[in-house]
Amino acid sequence: MNPIVSIKKMSKTYKGGQQALREVSLDIQKGEILALLGPNGAGKTTLISAICGLIETDSGTITVAGFDIVKDYRQTRTLIGLVPQEITLEPFETVFNTVRFSRGLFGKPKDPEYIEEILKRLSLWDKKDSAIRELSGGMKRRVLIAKALSHEPQVLFLDEPTAGVDVELRRDMWQTVRQLQSSGVTIILTTHYIEEAEAIADRVGVISDGRLLLAEEKTTLMKRMGKKQLRIELQSALKEIPSALENYKLELAEDGCSLQYTYDTGQDRTGVTRLFADLSKAGIHIRDVHTSQSSLEEIFVDLVKESA
Amino acid sequence: MNLRAVRAIYIYEMSRTFRTLAQSLLSPVLSTSLYFIVFGAAIGSRIQEVDGVSYGAFIVPGLIMLTVITQSVTNAAFGIYFPKFIGTIFELLSAPISFLEIVLGYVGAAATKSFIIGVIILVTANLFVDLHITHPFWMIAFLALTCISFSLLGFIIGIWANNFEQLQLVPLLVITPLVFLGGSFYSISMLPPLWQTVTLFNPIVYLVSGFRWSFYENADVAVGVSLAMITLFLGLCLSVIWWIFKTGYKIRN
Numbered sequence A: 001m002n003p004i005v006s007i008k009k010m011s012k013t014y015k016g017g018q019q020a021l022r023e024v025s026l027d028i029q030k031g032e033i034l035a036l037l038g039p040n041g042a043g044k045t046t047l048i049s050a051i052c053g054l055i056e057t058d059s060g061t062i063t064v065a066g067f068d069i070v071k072d073y074r075q076t077r078t079l080i081g082l083v084p085q086e087i088t089l090e091p092f093e094t095v096f097n098t099v100r101f102s103r104g105l106f107g108k109p110k111d112p113e114y115i116e117e118i119l120k121r122l123s124l125w126d127k128k129d130s131a132i133r134e135l136s137g138g139m140k141r142r143v144l145i146a147k148a149l150s151h152e153p154q155v156l157f158l159d160e161p162t163a164g165v166d167v168e169l170r171r172d173m174w175q176t177v178r179q180l181q182s183s184g185v186t187i188i189l190t191t192h193y194i195e196e197a198e199a200i201a202d203r204v205g206v207i208s209d210g211r212l213l214l215a216e217e218k219t220t221l222m223k224r225m226g227k228k229q230l231r232i233e234l235q236s237a238l239k240e241i242p243s244a245l246e247n248y249k250l251e252l253a254e255d256g257c258s259l260q261y262t263y264d265t266g267q268d269r270t271g272v273t274r275l276f277a278d279l280s281k282a283g284i285h286i287r288d289v290h291t292s293q294s295s296l297e298e299i300f301v302d303l304v305k306e307s308a
Numbered sequence B: 001m002n003l004r005a006v007r008a009i010y011i012y013e014m015s016r017t018f019r020t021l022a023q024s025l026l027s028p029v030l031s032t033s034l035y036f037i038v039f040g041a042a043i044g045s046r047i048q049e050v051d052g053v054s055y056g057a058f059i060v061p062g063l064i065m066l067t068v069i070t071q072s073v074t075n076a077a078f079g080i081y082f083p084k085f086i087g088t089i090f091e092l093l094s095a096p097i098s099f100l101e102i103v104l105g106y107v108g109a110a111a112t113k114s115f116i117i118g119v120i121i122l123v124t125a126n127l128f129v130d131l132h133i134t135h136p137f138w139m140i141a142f143l144a145l146t147c148i149s150f151s152l153l154g155f156i157i158g159i160w161a162n163n164f165e166q167l168q169l170v171p172l173l174v175i176t177p178l179v180f181l182g183g184s185f186y187s188i189s190m191l192p193p194l195w196q197t198v199t200l201f202n203p204i205v206y207l208v209s210g211f212r213w214s215f216y217e218n219a220d221v222a223v224g225v226s227l228a229m230i231t232l233f234l235g236l237c238l239s240v241i242w243w244i245f246k247t248g249y250k251i252r253n
């Protein structure tokens, strides 16, 4: 299937000389949720701004549904909705008017029923006649989403949708994003919260210092990079690790009551079977075992360290 | 052409005008009425007729021009500066519209608003003095051309300005003095010869003169020259807009 958004070797240097993107190439598939993960200043907003036509790039090409974003800007921009990082809304305008304005701006005919539907979906309908300045921060963010959806885009960009948002609202936002995906919209969101990418993304792209380090299915990423830990609780405490088990690089807990084994899930052989066999050979009795998997966070820290 | 977008911008801007009806329309009307009371009634009663027209009636076209020019510049400048200032301009830039459509929407709305203000002042003036308009067609043409040209100028200023000081600088330091010295309150022939010559470098003089001609058929300069000047000015503003469009000056980034 052709990607809905395709970025080829795109670079961007700002006027001050700051290079924000270095030869970024990325394909985004229709219907997926892609999380762009990266620390502040990595270039996430710049990448989105370039696709949406807010800034000019130095080199590279971007297509949306096969259309070039410069040459065929009318087609590509009609397909795109953007929710910016900062909350930028006219304080005195009403919710309904500002959403209606957005729809017109994108060249769509009037459709009050559709606007009603999105306002209801985003729990804003009872606020439709309120001035924006009377709304809470979370509502304002949703108004921005409503505006971005007002022209029925196929691709939605959410730039740090949950920055500075409390936990509960964050979960609401995730739910909204999933609903949007199920209605067929492709979603690209940026975040510097790993949990966020982990919680909702199908695919994760990691950006650091203007470079796209990787873009992979979240599960493959975790499998490939993921380390698992096996904690083995023992029947009786050990003073030290028997020399027969040296190869496993086990760690003995301070009280001597548990052993920790770290292995790579990407490897063909995890060595768990052999470890258990060797443990019983050494006369160590197992009381219980636990496994835990490394999170994206740890993967991410490793990646950024590697690239630095 | 994305006409729906032009319409959306136009309606949105006009609705802002009507939302702030008091500021937008009432205040220019109020200040003009004050001018009438001070200049027309209080001082005017001691001034003789100018070129066969009572002083109160003589200043009406100039007063309308004065208000319409200042309003066009400030409204159009503010109209485009405001989204820049609060950041909502991102939406204009990400929408499937061209720069010229943006100009049409914003300048159209600012010009309409000034035109309405001009008409309201005209109607208000009618309460104070006896008006009669000899060339209604040319009156409307001059008014419309002035609204459009100066709204274009305001739009350019709004694009150029980086802060509120700059936004107010040009209207304050350039437009207001030129407008006040543009012959709104006097006929150029009333000035000493040297000043008459200096005055001819003020473009506003030609507008006021042409506009006044459409009322009373008397003018400081030939009406053809007035028309040529306003067309020239309009052309100048359009070229700057075209240049902004070509170079993307201060629009993206």
Ligand SMILES: Nc1ncnc2c1ncn2[C@@H]1O[C@H](COP(=O)(O)OP(=O)(O)O)[C@@H](O)[C@H]1O
Pocket: A014, A015, A016, A018, A019, A020, A038, A039, A040, A041, A042, A043, A044, A045, A046, A047, B253
């Ligand atoms: N308008 C701008 N002018 C100059 N430099 C900028 C501008 N916007 C962003 N930058 C710089 O480009 C880099 C990437 O910024 P940005 O894309 O905003 O990162 P992120 O969204 O990942 O936090 C940063 O170093 C930032 O300082």
Ligand SMILES: [Mg+2]
Pocket: A044, A045, A046, A085, A159, A160
């Ligand atoms: Mg950012």
